[in-house]
Amino acid sequence: MHVVVAGAGGIGGAIAGEVAFSGRQVSVIDAWADHVEAIRADGLRLTGPSRQGERTARLPAWHIDEWPRLAPIDLLVIAAKAFDNQWLAPLLAPRLADAATVISAQNGVNEPLLAELLGSERVIGTVVLFPAEALGPGLVRLDRHPTLQIGELDGTRTDRLEQVSSTLGPGIDVAASDNIWGAIWSKLVMNCMSNPVNAVLGGRARVCREQPGPRRVSLACGSEAVAVGQAQGHQIEPVSGIDAERILVGGAGGPGADDLAADWEATAAEVGEVKGSMPTDIERGRKTEIDSFSGFVRLEGMRLGIPTPANDAVYEMVGEIESGARVPSPQNLGELLKALG
Structure with missing residues (x-):
């Protein structure tokens, strides 16, 4: 499963870093040029809350105009600002694998728009339950352990929810809901x-x-x-x-x-x-x-x-x-x- 995190600021950076630490294949793509260059040069650094102190994840980082170079995306985590969805989702659509899943690790109610732009069969509902902040290029601070809640938009329990949970874990706590x-x-x-x-x-x-x-x-x-x-x-x-x-x-x-x-x-x-x-x-x-x-x-x-x-x-x-x-x-x-x- 190739995970791509679009928007590697606080929340996106925390998710990408934890997925990388778990040994999964994950890439980030971001419009913040200095952030991308810092990750390329020195890795994505995460600080707190961890007994290990500051940790560094090594992962591919792409500038937004380099989207055609992304490997096919199996799980797309959109963590940019919600107002960017209108242009960001169509931009990345050609890189989605046929059975790709899309989640919105964002504020607001974004699932209807993403379903319209990328296909309702690809989108599952998501709620971010932890705060994080990008302190500077290549550096993200977590204030609590990363936790997400996910669920199918029709309320059913599916194998896909388990697959997403497994792909993002074990560094991220993912709970499935039938009332997303x-x-x-x-x-x-x-x-x-x-x-x-x-x-x-x-x-x-x-x-x-x-x-x-x-x-x-x-x-x-x-x-x-x-x-x-x-x-x-x-x-x-x-x-x-x-x-x-x-x-x-x-x-x-x-x-x-x-x-x-x-x-x-x-x-x-x-x-x-x-x-x-x-x-x-x-x-x-x-x-x-x-x-x-x-x-x-x-x-x-x-x-x-x-x-x-x-x-x-x-x-x-x-x-x-x-x-x-x-x-x-x-x-x-x-x-x-x-x-x-």
Whole structure:
């Protein structure tokens, strides 16, 4: 099985490195030229969490315009930013083997687009359950042991899931699910409750859980996201151990709101000092994935006739920050709270 990881930043680099350490055949392809050259020269270095300290994986690395040189791909792991899928998937399509499998190790709900571009029979659902960050060319830091959840889009259990798990392991924990859509939406709900809100307020992930004002915005965003996901027919898995139905009702200020707020606050310790990908992207002047978080919930809400004022407000503010018309600041909280009514 030839594994190709497209986008070897934090998550993609961690996956590629662990697959390489397991002795599997894996290559990476990336648009970050310095990163590719560093991997070619000195290998892909992974740091933490491991008793071995910093480890170096030796594996083929390709610049994005070298895609025709890739050997046929049996398992394609797309780990680039979600907004790159529209051009990246068709670019790599000619290199896919006839029975190739494709997984999205990305934020957002990307499976429908990938199925459209690459064939629904090739795509399985995936949820990334660990944080990682590219610290510089050729160097990736893992904050937790790599863990993925995978599942067939129709909910069936197949031999293919076992094959993917075996191919990626043993350095990556891979769990199969018969409710992968519920898991994908659980991750989306959590991202809407944290990443974009942190980007607007300029804080770390725990702020949206510990402080009353940001927590109220966070829970309102979560409630709207759950409403949209349920309207699509998904049975959303718990979010940080909290039942999605509680977030739907309590996040909108309904029964159980106080208990929900207390339980959400209690989860702050699990995120530690993580900022999140979106605040980091803003700090580095990069395009954010807001269209895959609040923007996605907003558009689906409009399509289904479900109001999403909290996500609308966050979406608009992130856009203003990207354009330079606003800066991330705790002072943006007042406008967010006003949007909640």
